[in-house]
Amino acid sequence: MRDDSASTGLVFPVPYVPTLGPVHPDAVTPGLWGEVVGNSGTGRFLTHDPAARWRGAKDEQVLVKTVVAAPERMMVPTLLGRGNSLLTVHHYGLLDTGRAREEAGKLAADHGAGDARILWLTQEPHPDAGRCRRIQLKTFRGIEPPPDGDQVGPLHAQPADIRATWPAFTQVLGHEGFSALDDRMRTGTLNGPVLIAATGGRIVGAIGPMATLPDPIGRVRLLPQYFGVLPEHRNAGHGRALWRSAMRWGRRAGADYQLLQTELGGASDRLCQAEGLTTLGFVTTITV
CATH class of the missing domain: 3.40.630.30 (Gcn5-related N-acetyltransferase (GNAT))
Structure with a gap:
């Protein structure tokens, strides 16, 4: 089921925006998603994109026609690179991993992607499903x-x-x-x-x-x-x-602040937690 308003009106339950990564919770707005979609495929960086500091071109685009926005789940696929590209499917909410792998595999084949992965964005960690990272907020x-x-x-x-x-x-x-x-x-x-x-x-x-x-x-x-x-x-x-x-x-x-991702249970994760950083959510990477 695809919601036609998804291209302009998504608000993410976990502050992680496809093609941008972690975003401060106050900045996650429908307007921000509209910016991301409007910029997708242009090769340009948004002025607030952290990746802009590395120069070059923005080589990741949102596959807008395949976005799923429904009450029970949200799915946003992106494609990075040309030729042997990487398809990433961002999932928010409940996830059937078997079904998700099948969907990601089909999307990868449809778009000629050489590799595919799933990023599962949740409020609680799911380390058993794959590599799990914590999204952390440091406020100055x-x-x-x-x-x-x-x-x-x-x-x-x-x-x-x-x-x-x-x-x-x-x-x-x-x-x-x-x-x-x-x-x-x-x-x-x-x-x-x-x-x-x-x-x-x-x-x-x-x-x-x-x-x-x-x-x-x-x-x-x-x-x-x-x-x-x-x-x-x-x-x-x-x-x-x-x-x-x-x-x-x-x-x-x-x-004013810093956002970062740390491997759950790793040295940096333990340090940041000891230094009082706030947990905003978790990113579990599932291979396809």
């Missing part, structure tokens, strides 16, 4: 806690011998996005500083790039960062020091 109020005395600072301001250990650090944590971060640094497409923690003459942790962007209703959002600590240096306080330094940076930059 007053003075941010100090970083417990650890030596954290911008990578570019470090002595040359410390900076020289950056490539080795990014190789170890390449699977956490640091290879891509290093590539952007090399090509000059990084849009903000990277903060690092160093000990024993080498980089052991990093968070960045640090950047802000106005959201759909004009509030300043601290954009998500790559964040990681070398395995042999974890549980020593470096992660908390990096996180608190990043939040102090965000506060000084005028940020």
Whole structure:
């Protein structure tokens, strides 16, 4: 069942908007969905799209004709890329995983997608269904806690011998996005500083790039960062020091809040919960 008003009037029960990702609950409006649909397929980024900082073209579009908006469930498919593309079906509400996989497989075949996945957006976690991430909200109020005395600072301001250990650090944590971060640094497409923690003459942790962007209703959002600590240096306080330094940076930059996704039960998830972040919902990724 398809609701013809879906292309202009969806309001998402979990603050996660297809092609945009997590959005502040106050900014999830029918008007925002209208913007997303109107921009779909143009190759342009909306001015408040966090992905706009990486430049290039917006290569994900909403398959508007296949949107399902019904009282019992909402389904919004998107297509990323051309040729060997990725079809993502965003499901909100109750989900029959068997039926959902069949629908996603058929949509992928219909649109020539090489891969397909389901993102199940819920108020409660469903880790048994697939990889589960928590959507978290950090709101800036007053003075941010100090970083417990650890030596954290911008990578570019470090002595040359410390900076020289950056490539080795990014190789170890390449699977956490640091290879891509290093590539952007090399090509000059990084849009903000990277903060690092160093000990024993080498980089052991990093968070960045640090950047802000106005959201759909004009509030300043601290954009998500790559964040990681070398395995042999974890549980020593470096992660908390990096996180608190990043939040102090965000506060000084005028940020009102930050949204991020953390692997349920992982180190970053536990840290953010301990630091008092608010849970907005959960994203479970189901392979097709």
